[in-house]
Amino acid sequence: MSENRKPSIVLVDDEEMILTSIRTLLMLEGDYEVTCFTIPQEAARHLEKNTVDVTVSDYMMPGMTGIQLLAEAKRHQPEATRVLLTGHADKASAIQAINDVGLFQYLEKPWDNAQLLLVIQQGVERAQLLRELRQKISELDTAHSTLKNTQARLLKAFL
């Protein structure tokens, strides 16, 4: 892990019972920092200010759909992983989600715990790799411009 922090997971569902189930599963089977929201607007505010590795969101919620929320998540943290967990079995919304918000996984309720754990674990790895990649690219950029400066100075010295 590049940073010294627990992977951060955000769970959003207007049903408290779903949040409790998944939070308990993650407590038992992983070492994650889990933050839960029943109100999607509050989750959106959290995503604006805090680094998150994976967001798992319900689809049908009051005031804001899961796709709208994940679009916000993408805007604030493009490298973070987005997962839709829905009881609203609607293929059109799944396709829309995959295209519009760069969805990593679309899961239906009732879900399988082993599968959900795997998706979250892969989602964390993916988010961290993407962040690392971005870090390396920016290091490469810096190195490249340093090299260019040196080259320019060398040319100046010899010509």
Place this chain on the structure above:
Amino acid sequence: MSVDIQEDQLLELQRQATLGRLLASVAHEFSAPIGSILSNRDIELRLIERMEKAAAEPAPDRVKELVSAYRELARIDQMAAERISRLVRSLKTAARSPDSECHCVNVNEVVDSALQLAKTEFRDRITVETDFGTLPNVECKPHLLSQALLNLVTNAGQAIEGKGTITAGTRLEGDSVHIWISDTGHGIREENKAKVLKQGFTTKPVGAGTGLGLLIVQRIVTEDHGGSISFDSEWGHGTTFHIRIPLQARKKGVE
């Protein structure tokens, strides 16, 4: 080509159509509690395994944490199972097979089940409030009464654009029961009031309404139960439908 459909066949068709339409939203309503229970059963097995391991080690804090997680899951299971059983009860009341006999039933339960079912369609858009009085059992045809109430509550929900409230109440009034369904929707225009209870009247777009809903409510209330129906409405402020049903069934035809 025209097909002759008898009135009571039409009534039964409309009832089945209403239930059929509700089915998708009711099915969706099951997904959260069922999902939770299924997941919890799996977590509970995982928890037991961890507890066994933790019991063999000197780690009392970990055991405490596991036990409290277990307790929390049991609480969620209880809530989820109760929610499912409420939905099943409502479905049973509304889907009772047609029966020409009268039964003595708790009308508050019939009203509540119609609300629970219709609510699955509105979800969080509409707040449902109840004001149930204490009632004796009423001699009625529960499957028909349930259909009439479902029609009224569905209409109320459709009259509300965006957020709003539906209130349902009951009171004992002498030898009859007064049931009302009130909404904070758009109300009925003055020029339409006289037509509301007439056959085929609807302001809904084609496909959204047949204009039969209220006619069926009226038939169920007056002809099948010897009761009465009325409404008051103010354009822009909502509508209240009142139905009154005698405690004891009057003979068919109300001689």
